[in-house]
Amino acid sequence: MLTKQELEEFWAEASEIYLNHVSIDCVVFGFHEGQMKVLMLKSNNEEAWYLPGGFVLKKEPIEKAADRILKVRTGIDKIFLQQFRVFGDPDRSKIHNDMYRDMLPKEQNFFDQRFISIGYYALVDFFNVTPTPDDFSELCTWRDLNDLPKFQLDHRLIFETALDTLRLQLNYQPIGYNLMPKEFTMPELQKLYETILDKKLDRRNFQRRILGFGILNKLEQTRKGGAHKAPYLYSFNLENYQAALKEGLKSGW
Amino acid sequence: MLTKQELEEFWAEASEIYLNHVSIDCVVFGFHEGQMKVLMLKSNNEEAWYLPGGFVLKKEPIEKAADRILKVRTGIDKIFLQQFRVFGDPDRSKIHNDMYRDMLPKEQNFFDQRFISIGYYALVDFFNVTPTPDDFSELCTWRDLNDLPKFQLDHRLIFETALDTLRLQLNYQPIGYNLMPKEFTMPELQKLYETILDKKLDRRNFQRRILGFGILNKLEQTRKGGAHKAPYLYSFNLENYQAALKEGLKSGW
DNA sequence: TTACAATTGTGTACCAATTACACCATGCAT
DNA sequence: ATGCATGGTGTAATTGGTACACAATTGTAA
Numbered sequence: 001m002l003t004k005q006e007l008e009e010f011w012a013e014a015s016e017i018y019l020n021h022v023s024i025d026c027v028v029f030g031f032h033e034g035q036m037k038v039l040m041l042k043s044n045n046e047e048a049w050y051l052p053g054g055f056v057l058k059k060e061p062i063e064k065a066a067d068r069i070l071k072v073r074t075g076i077d078k079i080f081l082q083q084f085r086v087f088g089d090p091d092r093s094k095i096h097n098d099m100y101r102d103m104l105p106k107e108q109n110f111f112d113q114r115f116i117s118i119g120y121y122a123l124v125d126f127f128n129v130t131p132t133p134d135d136f137s138e139l140c141t142w143r144d145l146n147d148l149p150k151f152q153l154d155h156r157l158i159f160e161t162a163l164d165t166l167r168l169q170l171n172y173q174p175i176g177y178n179l180m181p182k183e184f185t186m187p188e189l190q191k192l193y194e195t196i197l198d199k200k201l202d203r204r205n206f207q208r209r210i211l212g213f214g215i216l217n218k219l220e221q222t223r224k225g226g227a228h229k230a231p232y233l234y235s236f237n238l239e240n241y242q243a244a245l246k247e248g249l250k251s252g253w
Numbered sequence: 254m255l256t257k258q259e260l261e262e263f264w265a266e267a268s269e270i271y272l273n274h275v276s277i278d279c280v281v282f283g284f285h286e287g288q289m290k291v292l293m294l295k296s297n298n299e300e301a302w303y304l305p306g307g308f309v310l311k312k313e314p315i316e317k318a319a320d321r322i323l324k325v326r327t328g329i330d331k332i333f334l335q336q337f338r339v340f341g342d343p344d345r346s347k348i349h350n351d352m353y354r355d356m357l358p359k360e361q362n363f364f365d366q367r368f369i370s371i372g373y374y375a376l377v378d379f380f381n382v383t384p385t386p387d388d389f390s391e392l393c394t395w396r397d398l399n400d401l402p403k404f405q406l407d408h409r410l411i412f413e414t415a416l417d418t419l420r421l422q423l424n425y426q427p428i429g430y431n432l433m434p435k436e437f438t439m440p441e442l443q444k445l446y447e448t449i450l451d452k453k454l455d456r457r458n459f460q461r462r463i464l465g466f467g468i469l470n471k472l473e474q475t476r477k478g479g480a481h482k483a484p485y486l487y488s489f490n491l492e493n494y495q496a497a498l499k500e501g502l503k504s505g506w
Numbered sequence: 507t508t509a510c511a512a513t514t515g516t517g518t519a520c521c522a523a524t525t526a527c528a529c530c531a532t533g534c535a536t
Numbered sequence: 537a538t539g540c541a542t543g544g545t546g547t548a549a550t551t552g553g554t555a556c557a558c559a560a561t562t563g564t565a566a
Binding site (some may be wrong): 109 | 274315316337369
């Protein structure tokens with residue numbers, strides 16, 4: 001909980017270094033072994049949760065800003081990030097609760113202005129992440145998609161748009177490079193897809209299809225130690241993977 | 254060509270009414286009878302062309318802003334608009350030439366700041382449009398895609414991203430409602446697709462596919478007066494069309 | 507050690523969608 | 537009436553997607 005003086009300093013500094021009226025909100029999807037969660041922060045004096053976000057430095061490219069913001073919140077560099085929509089309703093605002101809003105006059109209040117927010121979604125392995133609260137939150141943590149809290153502002157809309165976009169883009173984009181270990185089995189990769197899409201896929205058809213993309217290398221070894229038949233290991237063929245990211249996986253017309 | 258005083262007034266007013274640091278750029282694709290053009294403005298003292306664009310009023314939703322900007326530039330209301338990307342490099346700027354930039358000190362110069370630009374593309378029938386220059390242009394006109402001029406700033410990137418996005422979205426979105434007359438023939442609609450994609454399509458397969466979408470009504474009449482066999486007329490089934498716009502034309506996984 | 511349960515590897519038959527392709531009909535121009 | 541350009545339509549071949557079953561491996565429990 002910030003004091004009035006801390007707030008004043010905070011806002012004064014923000015006005016100095018950040019571009020006004022532009023913000024970034026990130027929907028960070030975390031995956032691990034069939035689980036899918038979303039990174040959220042709990043407002044430190046409201047029962048409302050919000051998405052990681054921040055502002056753009058005056059001379060900073062927006063992609064860099066998104067990277068920087070997520071680096072602070074998660075500890076991870078070079079996260080897979082995808083811009084997906086701008087949220088620009090005039091009545092959305094970055095301020096995180098009414099209490100702060102009233103503590104300073106409006107014109108001094110960097111946060112109590114209109115912000116156009118650029119929405120990004122990110123995909124990470126949540127075991128690699130160290131969730132770190134910001135100055136307005138008492139908690140930064142993973143929330144299960146089936147147990148979402150009350151969202152602040154338009155953050156539920158942002159979250160849902162991100163999820164829809166992710167599911168749509170799964171059809172045209174390869175995925176998983178930064179979510180799977182270096183070597184992984186086909187069932188493990190399938191579980192990732194099933195988790196994102198929230199539905200079961202046919203093992204054989206999944207395999208045929210994903211192999212058809214040509215983005216996997218089949219390794220000689222199998223994964224020992226499991227309680228059952230040892231599955232083959234695969235790794236991503238990075239060259240083809242990158243190419244597929246650029247060119248997409250399907251054509252049309 | 255604006256005088257220094259006019260510029261001062263312009264900028265003073267802009268700072269009053271517009272949100273700083275946020276702009277909109279629109280790639281307006283115009284179609285008519287197999288032609289495809291893009292609406293551009295010619296800077297009034299540089300050999301550089303730019304895309305229609307503008308700013309967001311302090312309390313205006315961004316979609317409204319895009320509508321408003323295009324209404325002024327084209328005379329058309331309720332244009333089909335699609336947000337496709339934010340362009341946020343720190344060295345892009347809305348200022349339209351260096352001459353204006355030097356006429357006033359930097360801090361008074363609304364335009365000489367960093368702008369994050371939200372890219373929209375629009376699809377119109379260019380016979381419905383009255384191209385109207387803005388204060389920084391001597392000319393507002395349609396340019397053929399095969400004969401593009403030198404672009405200002407990052408407007409070539411914006412244009413190309415828009416075109417790529419349009420072609421991609423053609424696979425998932427119905428198109429043509431606001432580009433075709435109320436009643437049209439199948440070959441006419443096909444020509445629209447061929448124009449956008451810049452390639453020939455097979456007549457029979459095109460017909461089967463587009464009919465399969467269920468967004469067309471086949472009418473009883475045929476188009477008389479042509480030099481050849483009279484083709485059937487079609488109109489859009491608006492209800493299905495709207496539904497298809499929302500839900501997309503294909504699934505995946 | 508053996509039987510069992512769980513999981514993986516693999517192939518095929520069916521249906522749907524896409525592609526390639528050809529013939530006939532219409533209507534104006536001569 | 538004939539020719540020519542265009543529009544209407546159907547079918548076969550290919551490709552892609554879906555549904556589905558059986559054999560092999562491995563650890564565990566009897």
